[in-house]
Every structure is written in C-alpha cells, then in structure tokens.
Amino acid sequence: MTSTPIPDLSREHLTDLLRAHDITPTHQRIEIAQVLFSRREHLSAEQIMALVNRRHSETSKATVYNTLRLFLKKKLIREVIVDPDKVFFDPNTTPHHHFYDTHSGELIDIPAADLSIHGLPEPPRGMLTESVDIIVRIRPGAAATA
Amino acid sequence: MTSTPIPDLSREHLTDLLRAHDITPTHQRIEIAQVLFSRREHLSAEQIMALVNRRHSETSKATVYNTLRLFLKKKLIREVIVDPDKVFFDPNTTPHHHFYDTHSGELIDIPAADLSIHGLPEPPRGMLTESVDIIVRIRPGAAATA
DNA sequence: TGTCGGGTTAGACCGTGTATATTTTTGTTA
DNA sequence: TAACAAAAATATACACGGTCTAACCCGACA
Numbered sequence: 001m002t003s004t005p006i007p008d009l010s011r012e013h014l015t016d017l018l019r020a021h022d023i024t025p026t027h028q029r030i031e032i033a034q035v036l037f038s039r040r041e042h043l044s045a046e047q048i049m050a051l052v053n054r055r056h057s058e059t060s061k062a063t064v065y066n067t068l069r070l071f072l073k074k075k076l077i078r079e080v081i082v083d084p085d086k087v088f089f090d091p092n093t094t095p096h097h098h099f100y101d102t103h104s105g106e107l108i109d110i111p112a113a114d115l116s117i118h119g120l121p122e123p124p125r126g127m128l129t130e131s132v133d134i135i136v137r138i139r140p141g142a143a144a145t146a
Numbered sequence: 147m148t149s150t151p152i153p154d155l156s157r158e159h160l161t162d163l164l165r166a167h168d169i170t171p172t173h174q175r176i177e178i179a180q181v182l183f184s185r186r187e188h189l190s191a192e193q194i195m196a197l198v199n200r201r202h203s204e205t206s207k208a209t210v211y212n213t214l215r216l217f218l219k220k221k222l223i224r225e226v227i228v229d230p231d232k233v234f235f236d237p238n239t240t241p242h243h244h245f246y247d248t249h250s251g252e253l254i255d256i257p258a259a260d261l262s263i264h265g266l267p268e269p270p271r272g273m274l275t276e277s278v279d280i281i282v283r284i285r286p287g288a289a290a291t292a
Numbered sequence: 293t294g295t296c297g298g299g300t301t302a303g304a305c306c307g308t309g310t311a312t313a314t315t316t317t318t319g320t321t322a
Numbered sequence: 323t324a325a326c327a328a329a330a331a332t333a334t335a336c337a338c339g340g341t342c343t344a345a346c347c348c349g350a351c352a
Contacts, residue, residue, distance in 0.1 A: 026299065045339075060301045065340065084233050084308085086339070099269060102276060110267060117280070119261040123245060128287030130248060134263070134280050141274030172317075172330065191308075206332050211309065213331095230339085232308070296350090305342070316331070322324090 009038050021074040028052075028059045032067050033076075042080060042088040042107040080107060082135055097134035110134070155184050167220040174198075174205045178213050179222075188226060188234040188253040226253060228281055243280035256280070 014033045018025040035051045036043065043051070049064045068089055071077045080088040082100045088107055095112035115134075123129050160179045164171040181197045182189065189197070195210045214235055217223045226234040228246045234253055241258035261280075269275050 024298080028300075058301095061339095062302080062341080063300055066300085081227060081230055084227055084230060087230050099273075101273070108270070115263065115265040117261065117263050120280075120282070121256060123282065123284045124254070126286055127245075127247070127284040130283040130285055132280065132282050134266075134278065136266070136269065136278050137276040138269045138273040139276055140272055170318080170329075174331070204332095207308095208310080208333080209331050294352090296352105298349095299347085301344100301346075303343095306340085308338090308340105310335105310337075312333100312335085314332080314334105316329105318327100318329070320326085320328100322326105 009034060017076070021076050023070060023074055023076070028063050029067050029070075031059060032064065033071075036071075036077060036089065036091045040091055042090050044086045044088055046086070048089065080133075082107070082137075097136070099136045099138050101139065102137050103139045110136070155180055163222075167222050169216060169220055169222070174209050175213050175216075177205060178210065179217075182217075182223060182235065182237045186237055188236050190232040190234055192232070194235065226279075228253070228283075243282070245282045245284050247285065248283050249285045256282070 011030060014030050014037070015025040018029060018033065023029060031052050032048065035048055039051075045064060045068060048068070049059070049061060052059045052064065068077070071089075072079055075093060078090040078093055080090050080098060082088070082098065083105065090107075092109060097110040097112060097115065099108040099110060100106075101108070117132070117134075120132070157176060160176050160183070161171040164175060164179065169175060177198050178194065181194055185197070191210060191214060194214070195205070195207060198205050198210065214223070217235075218225055221239060224236040224239055226236050226244060228234070228244065229251065236253075238255060243256040243258060243261070245254040245256060246252075247254070263278070263280075266278070
C-alpha cells in the first residue's frame with residue numbers, strides 16, 4: 001500500500017524506484033520523479049517543468065517530455081486525457097477514475113475499489129483491453145451548499 | 147453517395163433540425179450537418195473540413211470550428227476527447243460510451259442501455275454532474291476468447 | 293587519454309485550434 | 323424590390339502544447 005501521504009522521497013529511494021522500473025536514474029529524472037511523487041497531484045507537463053526548474057537545475061522542455069513519456073512507458077505514472085489542450089500526468093497508478101471539474105480544470109480521484117461496471121461488452125475480436133477509464137465531468141452548479 | 151440506409155438528409159429536413167435547435171440554418175451549417183449526419187461516424191475537425199469542402203462550397207477553418215462549437219452548445223452533437231491531438235465529434239447524442247483503438251485511432255460506440263455503474267460517488271458539494279464517460283482503450287493483441 | 297553511446301539541450305518546427313477585423317449573407321421593414 | 327441592421331462567414335495572423343533535429347555533455351571503460 002502506498003497510501004501514506006508522503007512516502008520516502010529520498011534520492012536513494014527514488015533511484016531504486018527508477019531502477020526497479022528499468023530506468024537509468026539520471027539527475028533530471030530523479031528531479032522529475034521527486035516533483036511527481038511529492039505532490040501527489042495531477043500535473044500538466046508545463047506545471048511539472050515549472051516545478052522542476054524552480055528547484056536548482058535547469059531542465060529543458062525536451063527532457064521533461066522525454067522523461068514523462070519514458071515514465072509512462074515504464075508504467076511509473078499514468079496519463080489522464082480530459083482536455084484537448086493539455087494532458088495531465090498522474091503519479092497514482094492504482095486503479096482509479098476521475099472527476100473533472102470543467103470549470104476549474106481540477107481533477108479528483110475516484111478509487112476503483114468500490115466501483116463496478118456491469119454490462120460492458122467484450123472488445124472486438126483480436127483486441128486487448130488496455131484500460132477502462134471513467135471520467136465524470138462536473139461543474140459548479142445549483143446545490144444547497146453555499 | 148453512400149448506399150447505406152440514410153435518415154432524411156434533405157436540406158429541408160436539416161433546416162428543420164437546425165431550427166429546432168435554435169440555430170439559424172445557413173448554407174455552411176447545413177453542409178456541415180449533412181457531413182456529420184450522413185456519415186454517422188466519429189470525425190475530427192480536419193476530416194469534417196475536408197469532407198465539407200470536397201462538396202462544392204468553400205468553407206473556412208474558422209467557420210467549421212465555430213459551427214462545431216455551436217452544434218455542441220446546442221447539443222446537436224457530442225465531443226469525444228480521447229486523444230490530445232484531436233477532438234472527435236459524434237453525431238450520436240444518445241447515451242453511449244466508447245472503445246478507442248489506440249493503434250488505429252478508431253472509435254466504436256458502446257450503447258449505454260445495457261450498462262450500469264455501481265458505487266460511483268456523488269460529486270463534491272455544490273457540483274453538478276455534466277456527463278459520465280467510459281473510455282475503453284483497446285489495441286490489437288493476442289487473439290481472444292469469446 | 294580517447295572514444296563510445298546514452299542522455300540532455302536549445303531552438304526550430306508542426307498542427308490544432310483561436311482572435312480579430314473585414315466582408316458577406318440573412319432577415320426585416322417598408 | 324431596395325435599404326438597412328444584425329448575424330454569420332471569411333482570411334489572416336496568432337497562440338500554444340508538444341515534437342524533432344542536430345549538436346553537445348559526460349560518465350564508462352579500455
């Protein structure tokens with residue numbers, strides 16, 4: 001279970017984490033991993049870039065994108081596509097879904113544990129299911145709470 | 147022309163359809179509606195533009211985008227966001243979900259009729275649910291059972 | 293020390309979509 | 323039918339997220 005608010009974010013731990021996923025742990029990759037796993041939020045690439053560069057090193061746009069795609073491929077993070085204008089990256093790889101506030105752009109996790117879908121058809125012949133994502137779009141609206 | 151069974155795609159019918167949705171039926175809008183509702187597929191904006199201009203009139207990019215957003219606002223069509231690089235427009239506004247073939251980019255409808263979700267939490271206080279979308283990402287893979 | 297190769301980099305580039313200012317069409321009134 | 327105002331369509335320039343390329347850096351290792 002990795003549900004503790006702040007797991008071990010030491011460089012050693014992150015290095016091990018990257019190695020465990022077959023990722024050569026370079027300085028920049030560790031920085032990016034630190035940003036992703038310390039704030040356990042849904043961050044866009046531009047936010048990640050800003051946070052990484054706020055620290056000390058200068059990390060280029062290309063490296064941020066390369067690294068994020070590498071992390072994706074190695075299943076260290078997930079991609080959440082809810083807005084055509086930007087992709088969110090999600091350090092939570094446990095099965096879950098999302099509320100998406102279309103007004104503020106905020107994403108909120110919905111754990112998949114207590115959730116079930118009935119009647120979903122099989123994928124067409126010869127196809128494998130990669131993922132099942134539920135996106136509940138919400139917006140501020142009439143409700144009793146002020 | 148397609149030989150598939152087509153609903154009434156006469157200009158008069160489309161004109162009525164637009165009027166019924168409070169949309170002033172201009173020439174370009176009718177052209178775009180015709181493209182959307184004759185091919186009952188999921189089309190991207192660029193595909194729609196190409197198909198509209200293949201006919202006879204020259205319709206600008208801006209008009210295509212304006213019209214699609216107008217149709218969206220008037221609930222004549224739906225938007226399907228599965229790929230950050232392009233948005234698909236779906237002339238099917240009945241409740242349904244999608245298979246998305248990440249390899250070919252093809253979308254396949256999943257009717258919502260026989261489908262149910264259990265355990266979905268309520269949206270946060272003060273929030274209204276706009277939509278609930280299920281996206282099943284699939285890809286060609288090891289031959290399946292059935 | 294030299295070289296080899298993965299990683300990083302800046303900057304040019306691409307494609308989807310948007311803003312704006314102007315022209316055209318549409319509907320209305322007479 | 324003509325004139326007019328309002329709505330819509332247009333071309334063009336622009337913005338932005340993301341990608342590509344070609345050079346560079348730097349550690350590993352002989």
